[in-house]
Each structure stands twice: as structure tokens, then as C-alpha cells.
Amino acid sequence: MSEQVVRIGVGAGFAGDRIDPARDLAERGALDYLVFECLAERTLAYGHLQRSQDPSRGYNPLLEKRLAAVLQACVRNGTTIITNMGAANPRAAGRVAIDLARRMGLCIRVAIVEGDEVTTHISDATVLPEIGKTVGESGLRLVGANAYLGAEAILPALDTEPHLVITGRVADPSLFLAPLAHRYGWTLDDWATLGAGTAVGHLLECSSQVSGGYFADPPYKHVPNLAYVGFPLAEVRSDGRAMVSKLDGTGGCVTPLTVKEQLLYEVHDPRAYLTPDVTADFSNVSIQEAGQDRIVVSGATGRERPEQLKTIVGFEGGFLAEAEFSYAGPGAVQRAQLASEIVQERMRHVHQCGERIRLDLIGVNSLHATALQRQADTRDVRLRAAMRTVDHDMAQALLAEVESLWVSGPAGGGGYRGSVNASVTTHAVFVDRESIELRMEVLQS
């Protein structure tokens, strides 16, 4: 292609994603943009909890590690980094990035994008449509609320020619759409082109899921060198047509099927994929091979964007208690079954526990336990007990009951593990765009 293209790669597709593939892309991807997408539905609520304990935290804990791996190469190669790793505290994340750059001897500009946090807009009178109650009626304790911002929140930041853009909640594909709109001057009501750019962002946003991750199913679907799966990049033309590929020498594969599977990942109606930017339509997407690990994607389009912005409201969610214990050898299933009955009995009648307790036999019936009632003849079974409660003592009681199977349970059990973790719960509400106040600030090292 002699025509102008924007080269955009993805350095992370979730908060805990690998770091080495991003380094690879930064060093030899010849990228214009490297995007790190690190927020899921509940990640931000956890960020709010961290920030409430320490006002200098609340951003992605891997921020510094990720930046340290790519910053030098990105500055050298003229690659702009865009990330939502700011999570609940983009400003603190910006300071971390500036400090890191100083230590690395780099002079960089960091643009901070804010305005997604709408915690103060939520009151006891706010209705939570999923449960048909107000916040006040629900009795839930608010942790924080963030609206999904679109590409328009990032465009003013890109106008300042930064090395790094840090945001809080921005919709995943918008992180990719913004630099394309910036570079090509796409207007924010050119729905068809925004739909095409959104398809590119959607395909890239989960990193290796389009380049061989979440795909292998031997002997039907083989993925070469999956341990070293490369993260994808796209070469995008001014009309939104894009070639998705990965770096030569990396593991994984980009094939028509990896692209198709990812095209509909977490999509409901392919004709109406809703983002803050556009109602994208993937129903007429065409997928063509253009060489080994090179797939050309075209034909996505779009219609007018949704009127309101989806907002995730996080609340304290009590505790999740989980405990496990194993049985092996002849009669393992029967002994594990007996152990599960003992745990259930003692939680109900010794601890007067009224919470629902889930008891799985891992190896027999766990992930699909409520779908299948199948007896497996296995000789290696792990009992798992799980419960949610706001009562920390009750959470500990579940762990103690599973642990006590060591001595008071069936014969030959071992391998106890248990944990109690504070959790959050989230609800979606919709807010008017006019209520959002976008802010942008540039920090310089």
C-alpha cells in the first residue's frame, strides 16, 4: 500500500495483560500509536476503593512497569501512547509517568484526560434500572461512578502532540478511534467512517484475542507458538479500511477465523454495537486474506451515536469467601461429596448461616455445574465452597469449616486453600452528555 496508513498497535487488552508483547511492538512495530486498554466493568470500582485508602493511588498498578518497558522506544520512534490506565486517578497516573520519564532521562509531554468521574452526580434518588430501585432503597454503599467517554474526550489531548495520553473511563474502541479521527480529520458526525474506525478498535481492544489468543482448540484449531503470541497491530487507511496483522517472528496467527471470532466478541446485535461515538454496524464486514497473518477488514459502517452515556456505578459488595480441599484415589468423588454435605450442614446449623453456599466438585462438575448433572469417574477431585456475605466473620467461618476437613472430614483429604476478598458490585445507569465536563491538562517532564 503506497497510500497513507496509520499504524496502530495494542500493548494491553486487560489490566493484567502481558508486558513483553508491548515492548516488542514499541521497538519494531514502526507504530504511530500504541494503545493500552486496561479497564473492565469492575476495575474502576476497585480503583476508587484504593484511592479512598490512599489519595495517590487508584490508577492501574502496572502503569509504571508497562511504561518502563516501552517509553524509551516510543519516544525514539515517534509513537504516541494512549491508555486508560489512569482508572480512578488519571492525575496521579500522570505524575507517575512524569517521574518515571525523569528517571529514564526522557523529556515527555503527558496529556491527562478527565471528566469521566460522575460520582457526585449519584444521589440516594438515582434509579438503578437493573434492580428497579433507587440507590437509597438499595442500601448499597457508593464507591464511585464513571461515564464511558468517547473519542471526543481524547481529541483535544492529541492536538497538543503529547508522547502519552492518560485517561480514566473511555470506551475501549474509542481509545483507538480517537487517534484515527485526529490523524485523518474525521468529523464526529461522519457515522459511517466512525463505524469503520470503531470496528478496528473493537478488533484490537482485547490484544491477542485477534492474533491467536483465546482461540486454540487442538486438534481442530492450531495456533503456532502460542506461548509467545504477538499482540496485533492495524494499518488503517483514511476510509477506515484496515489490515490487521502482527509482527513477524512472534507466535500466534491472524486468520479470517480469529478476526471473525473477535468481531462479535461481547457484541449483541452486530447491526447496533453501541459506543459513545457511534452506533456501529458490523453486519456487512468483509474479511480478506492479504498474506500470512495479514487480514484486510472493510465494510463496517455506522449510524448516529446513542443519546446518553453509559455510566458504571460501583458499590461496596461485601466479601467473597472461597475455600478448596482435595480428594484423590478410589472413592474420591464419594468422599468429596460427603465433605461438601458436612460443610453445608455445619454452616447452616452450627453457624446459622443464611447465605447461599455454592459447592463444586472440580473435576466432576464445576464450571457447568448448573447446566449438566453428570457423574464423572474421576480419581482426583477438588471440593470448592464459595459464598458472598457482608459479614466478615461468616466469611471466615466458611474457610474454617473447609479447613477443619483436615482432621474431621472424610479420609485422605488434603490441599486446603482459602481466601476472603472484599468485592465490589456495579450497576449501569445512563447520563446526559451535557452533564459531563471534559477536562484536559498537559504535564511536562
Added chain:
Amino acid sequence: MTITVPLREIASARTGDKGNISCVSVWAYDPKHYEDIKASLTPERIASAWPDLFRGHVERFELPALHGLNFVIHDALEGGVNASLNLDFHGKSFSFLLLELPVEVHAL
């Protein structure tokens, strides 16, 4: 003349989640099996196959040009990541529930 095969022999599948909704896309390896898969995997069949797990209604979207079907399964995640006690609270493993289903095809 038809033969019955597990869906996994002729198609791949991928699961995603949003809230308490699971989406499973199914893709025919060979375009000639698309119509057979479509005839066999009705939304009603998906909904009734595992009623204790998939508690809500099932929508199906078709992508004939790409030989794919997208199932949107409501109330499928035991309340979603907020409430579920399932180890796999995203339902990532659901694609392989569907891939076990027997499907009638006209030719392999």
C-alpha cells in the same frame, strides 16, 4: 440423508459477557455447513438445552456472509460477575457447552 455430529467437528465458538448476559458466536469452518447449523441451533434449542444455567430468553443474530451466528443469552451468568459464585463467573467456558451439541448435517 443427514448425519449427526458434535458441533465442534464443524464449527468454532467464542464466548463474551456483559453484565448478566452471555454472548456466544458460532462460526462454520466450511460455508457449506452454515445452513445446517442455522437450522439446528435455534434460539429455542439453546434456551431449552440448559434451563438451569440459561434462565432468560435467547436472541440469535445471523451473519450469513461470514457464516456465523451470534447468540445473546439473557440471565445466563447467575447475576453476572457481581453476584455469581461460579468459578468461571464470566461464563468463558460456555462456548464449549454449545460445541458439544449434536447437529444434523447433510454432508461432512
